[in-house]
Amino acid sequence: MYELMTMASMMEDSPNAAKRPNFSAISNSNSNGISKTNSVLMVKSGVAKKLVIKNFREKPKLPEDYHAETWKKLKEAVVAIQSSTPISYCLEELYQAVENMCSYQKASQLYENLREVIEQHVKETVEPYIRGVQDRKIFLKEMEACWQAHCRQMIMIRSIFLYLDRRYVLQTPSIPSIWDMGLELFRKHVIGQQLAQTRTVDGLLMLIESERQGDVVDRLLLKSLLRMLSDLQIYQDVFEHRFLQATDALYTAEGRRLMQELDVPEYLAHVDKRLQEENERVLHYLDGGTRWALIHTVERQLISEHLGSLLAKGLENLLDNNRIQDLSLMYNLFSRVKNGLVELCTHFNSYIKKKGRTIVIDPEKDKSMVQDLLDFKDKMDNIVLTCFQKSEKFVNSVKEAFEHFINQRPNKPAELIAKFVDSKLRMGNKEATEEELERLLDKIMVIFRFIHGKDVFEAFYKKDLAKRLLVGKSASVDAEKSMLSKLKQECGGAFTSKLEGMFKDMELSRDINVAFKQYVANLRTDFDSAIDLTVNILTMGYWPTYPLVEVNLPKEMVQYQEIFNKFYLGKHSGRKLQWQPTLGQCMLKAIFDNGKKELQVSLFQALVLLLFNESEDLSYDDIKTATNIEEGELKRTLQSLACGKARVLMKEPKGKDVTEEDKFKYNLEFTNKLFRVKINQIQMKETNEEQKATEERVFQDRQYQIDAAIVRIMKMRKTLSHQLLVSELYNQLKFPVTPVDLKKRIESLIDRDYMARDKENPKQYNYVA
Amino acid sequence: MKVKIKGWNTVAVWKWLANDDKCGICRAPFDGCCSDCKVPGDDCPLVWGVCSHCFHMHCIMKWLAAQQNQICPMCRQDWQLKSE
Ligand SMILES: [Zn+2]
Ligand SMILES: [Zn+2]
Numbered sequence A: 001m002y003e004l005m006t007m008a009s010m011m012e013d014s015p016n017a018a019k020r021p022n023f024s025a026i027s028n029s030n031s032n033g034i035s036k037t038n039s040v041l042m043v044k045s046g047v048a049k050k051l052v053i054k055n056f057r058e059k060p061k062l063p064e065d066y067h068a069e070t071w072k073k074l075k076e077a078v079v080a081i082q083s084s085t086p087i088s089y090c091l092e093e094l095y096q097a098v099e100n101m102c103s104y105q106k107a108s109q110l111y112e113n114l115r116e117v118i119e120q121h122v123k124e125t126v127e128p129y130i131r132g133v134q135d136r137k138i139f140l141k142e143m144e145a146c147w148q149a150h151c152r153q154m155i156m157i158r159s160i161f162l163y164l165d166r167r168y169v170l171q172t173p174s175i176p177s178i179w180d181m182g183l184e185l186f187r188k189h190v191i192g193q194q195l196a197q198t199r200t201v202d203g204l205l206m207l208i209e210s211e212r213q214g215d216v217v218d219r220l221l222l223k224s225l226l227r228m229l230s231d232l233q234i235y236q237d238v239f240e241h242r243f244l245q246a247t248d249a250l251y252t253a254e255g256r257r258l259m260q261e262l263d264v265p266e267y268l269a270h271v272d273k274r275l276q277e278e279n280e281r282v283l284h285y286l287d288g289g290t291r292w293a294l295i296h297t298v299e300r301q302l303i304s305e306h307l308g309s310l311l312a313k314g315l316e317n318l319l320d321n322n323r324i325q326d327l328s329l330m331y332n333l334f335s336r337v338k339n340g341l342v343e344l345c346t347h348f349n350s351y352i353k354k355k356g357r358t359i360v361i362d363p364e365k366d367k368s369m370v371q372d373l374l375d376f377k378d379k380m381d382n383i384v385l386t387c388f389q390k391s392e393k394f395v396n397s398v399k400e401a402f403e404h405f406i407n408q409r410p411n412k413p414a415e416l417i418a419k420f421v422d423s424k425l426r427m428g429n430k431e432a433t434e435e436e437l438e439r440l441l442d443k444i445m446v447i448f449r450f451i452h453g454k455d456v457f458e459a460f461y462k463k464d465l466a467k468r469l470l471v472g473k474s475a476s477v478d479a480e481k482s483m484l485s486k487l488k489q490e491c492g493g494a495f496t497s498k499l500e501g502m503f504k505d506m507e508l509s510r511d512i513n514v515a516f517k518q519y520v521a522n523l524r525t526d527f528d529s530a531i532d533l534t535v536n537i538l539t540m541g542y543w544p545t546y547p548l549v550e551v552n553l554p555k556e557m558v559q560y561q562e563i564f565n566k567f568y569l570g571k572h573s574g575r576k577l578q579w580q581p582t583l584g585q586c587m588l589k590a591i592f593d594n595g596k597k598e599l600q601v602s603l604f605q606a607l608v609l610l611l612f613n614e615s616e617d618l619s620y621d622d623i624k625t626a627t628n629i630e631e632g633e634l635k636r637t638l639q640s641l642a643c644g645k646a647r648v649l650m651k652e653p654k655g656k657d658v659t660e661e662d663k664f665k666y667n668l669e670f671t672n673k674l675f676r677v678k679i680n681q682i683q684m685k686e687t688n689e690e691q692k693a694t695e696e697r698v699f700q701d702r703q704y705q706i707d708a709a710i711v712r713i714m715k716m717r718k719t720l721s722h723q724l725l726v727s728e729l730y731n732q733l734k735f736p737v738t739p740v741d742l743k744k745r746i747e748s749l750i751d752r753d754y755m756a757r758d759k760e761n762p763k764q765y766n767y768v769a
Numbered sequence B: 001m002k003v004k005i006k007g008w009n010t011v012a013v014w015k016w017l018a019n020d021d022k023c024g025i026c027r028a029p030f031d032g033c034c035s036d037c038k039v040p041g042d043d044c045p046l047v048w049g050v051c052s053h054c055f056h057m058h059c060i061m062k063w064l065a066a067q068q069n070q071i072c073p074m075c076r077q078d079w080q081l082k083s084e
């Protein structure tokens, strides 16, 4: 029994697929126009199926001229197919004929006969026809038509000779299937001819080139012909190589030209468009196998070749202007080529270093340095996040670059960061909610992390924190504590232990003051004061060092201090108290013509005002003698009282500045809409000297830390070479030091007999116990 | 009286009543604490000998524990705590 198969099932379970690999013309038949043929055949085979059973029952006798007759019949059918005329036999009859021929050992001859007929047709009909056409486009169309006709015919012929294909060809490995035989003949007599081949490939390349220039071309024609080359297994040999060469030449020239003509964003957009177009080309008509080489060629000629120029010419501008989309595109395009991202990252890194340096290096810009750093960091982070896919390489590069440039200027950034934090934590900073402040502090910590000399930050931070705590200027205890814990997390407990000590002193002082109030209440003396005294007791090592100042206090105040002294030393033996008048604050009750006011003033301001209880007019010298306040301090104090916003003193002669010839008077006509008036002290501008003093303290502290580290290491190792000692020190010290610094400290310790040079080897040190 | 003090907020720094600014044993300043402690103050107090030398309490205790004779490391006189 034989079975008739529909075209679909024939394709699916073709058993010797290896023998006919080039079935794409049929399987992808939609655009080839073969599908119609398929459906016609299927209907016919459906009709024929009824006859199968009949034939099976009656086995025909074999006439003598059966072979010749049968072949004649089959040949007629083949010729009819080739000439597109109707077949005069029913298909069932033809199928049976083929089966019969095979059954009677005529398969081999039948195959040969069939091959002859097909070859004849291809050679005589198709070949001359193709040779005749001159116009390129018409030629391509004709070639395509021939190919489509060939395929159509071969499908029909094959379906008639299916039995031959399956029984005979399958069992005879040396011969190709009927379909492959058709291809072989087409290749040999049509496209294999040099002229036809050249004209086909030239035509194809011309069409593609004109599409690349922007023309609309017949993509279906391209697709069909390229598919033909694939089916004939000559796509790579005759087409792909030349196509890639043409592509390479085109984009080499285009890249060079457009790098001159376009600015970088335009150029990148163009490259992106080209890549899309070429991908579409693969999608629409090129063989999928060409994709890699094609895209690679475009990438190489349009991107790789110009990496350096694109970065040098365009990156800074894109970053300056925050061109998010262009930067994303640059990243995406560069990620396609070798070293693209490495180069991008390197240039990005240099950009940050260069820009960052301009933020920190110029003293003129110190005022805005920290805000500029925060903004710059935000901007770079955002670019890495949105344009550079948050790539770890770039994230790390930002860190490295910030750390590099921020330390280009020693000490100053650390100092300004400390002051910036102070401005945010100080009372009156109403610009931020708690959450905003918290976020801001986190951002500052990120910048702070890059600073090498964190001790400079600590020195200035400590100074400001002390002011906030002692003058009660801190905006929020929570924010203070939060900042402290951030610092602790970042730099460790040793770094914050002193700062924590300051908070601890404040808490202890609260308890001491409560106890002192009770103590005063129980005192059996006639001391009775209306003054509400609060003393903050500081532990020396935690706080900044304040200059020792002696001023003349009114008797009542001196008495009060003595009582406190007695109270305190009674609780803490072995100690002494050193009063710090510079940090004192007073609340005064003052009477003016317009009524009573409460004045919130510094101790120095209070001392000056109190003098006017006794006298009407006082000269500068009177005040100086009476209070013993240091000259500069006194001038600022008088200026704040007589020349500021709240003028509780009058000065003669009037003027903005205070001179030693000035005379002062209590201003009875003072008015203010508030009951409680704060008289701001005129802040001594942080002079170079004060600046230097803090820096000097940091420097001295560093010397001390270096000494301590050297002694610690030597004590543990007993003997160590200079080299090893220095490298140990670099590991341990948390601030920048030079080898010269270290050498000096080592010399100093040798002088002081903490260690000694080895007698045999001067480059080796021994610990001296 | 034109002006009267109502409130006074002042600051004092406490220091050890020592006759030197450094401990002769650990060589750390008395403003800080001995090498075993972290916090200066009552947790790391100073002690005074009759000889008038003064040390971190922790330092002199360690020193004495390691010595056979109970002598002051600075002046080699017998070490005796000065009573107040
Ligand atoms: Zn000590
Ligand atoms: Zn201790």
Ligand SMILES: [Zn+2]
Pocket (backbone or CB within 6 Å): B049, B051, B052, B053, B072, B073, B074, B075, B076, B077
């Ligand atoms: Zn002694």
